[in-house]
Amino acid sequence: MKKIYVIHENSEWTVHLTRRLEELGLPYEEWHLDKGMINLLEEPPEGVFYSRMSASSHTRDHRFAAELTAQVLAWLEFHGRTVINGSKALQLEVSKVLQYLELTKVGVKTPKTIAAAGSDQIIEAAKVFEGQSFITKHNRAGKGLGVQLFQSIETLKAYVQSEAFEEPVDGITLIQEYIYSPESFITRCEFVGGKFVYAVKVDTSEGFELCPADACSIGDLFCPVGEEVEEKPKFEIIPDFYDPILENYAQVLAANDIQVAGIEFIRNEAGEIFTYDINTNTNYNSDAEAKAGKYGMLELAKFLGEELKKI
Known part of the structure; x- marks a missing residue:
């Protein structure tokens, strides 16, 4: 039977959708992709595949959920299945x-932004915003990961070189002008x-x-x-x-x-x-x-x- 497949890694965020699907009498199945496998020798089932994969999945101990989902979406798209928020959407979600x-x-x-990898490069990038407020954030983010407001490069340097510094999962920190x-x-x-x-x-x-x-x-x-x-x-x-x-x-x-x-x-x-x-x-x-x-x-x-x- 054709059905709606909901691809995700966080049931707490998905239950509100499945309740609505049930209200409308729509058949569905959840694919919780914190782990799993893809048999490339088989074709995926018929149906509509909706991806709710999150950029912050790694913060819920689902470190490779997004990477696994990227492969699943490629498999679905290769076989011509109807995919809502497919590969391109996921690429933007995580960057x-x-x-x-x-x-x-x-x-x-968009705010003026510089992407940097490495503590020295983060500090160097911030020099562009010297004399004004700026923020840092993770390139692969969600839920405000790594967002910090700074008034000076000296404060940023102390943060980056401390144990409080949050290392982005993809290694890329954004330094961005602060929009008041x-x-x-x-x-x-x-x-x-x-x-x-x-x-x-x-x-x-x-x-x-x-x-x-x-x-x-x-x-x-x-x-x-x-x-x-x-x-x-x-x-x-x-x-x-x-x-x-x-x-x-x-x-x-x-x-x-x-x-x-x-x-x-x-x-x-x-x-x-x-x-x-x-x-x-x-x-x-x-x-x-x-x-x-x-x-x-x-x-x-x-x-x-x-x-x-x-x-």
Whole structure:
């Protein structure tokens, strides 16, 4: 029987989708690729294959989940299967350098960034931003990995040469200009089926490591999920959001065969938009969605069901 295959490595992030698939009566099967094998002598089953592989999978002791998934996706695509968020999507998911290059192709402004490998090179790269604030982050990131704000090269040097320094899993650290947002929030634009669904305003006043999922295992101090006691919610869906940049985002997604993504941007003091992240393993916040009456996982489940009908 044809079915929807959900490729992932984190059940806590996937249960919200499978519940929606069950509500719609859609047949599905989970492929949890923290480990596994591919028999190249066999053809994959018929169906729709949706990849939710995350760039941060290694932080959950799934060190080679992304690498295994890349091979599985290549196998599926070789046999002509319908793959949602396939090989190109995964390539962007695990590399912010590739994200910025693809965004730049269609005229989307990204923060000034230098990629460096090695502590000496990180310090050398930061000299470009001397006299201004800058941040570091991991090239293969997710959940704010390696994000640190610095006011001076001396402070960066002390950090890089200390035990507190977080070594990126791919060895590449990004040194990036700090975009100051006077209202301390970023905007995340959600796309399903390559089409814009909604934009959510995310409060960043308490830190950089923000995840919209209702259940996540990142274990950091700033995870805002489920903090219902706050008067000011971390996540708010913006009613009737529109900006011309949405058309550019849709171009980027189409050019890279990405059907499902959350794209994040920040506005500086002059109101200019700087886009800094394409997340192809997108999650949604149920509190914000309930207040707005919009449901990302439901739209995603419906989209997967329509794709299944086409086979």
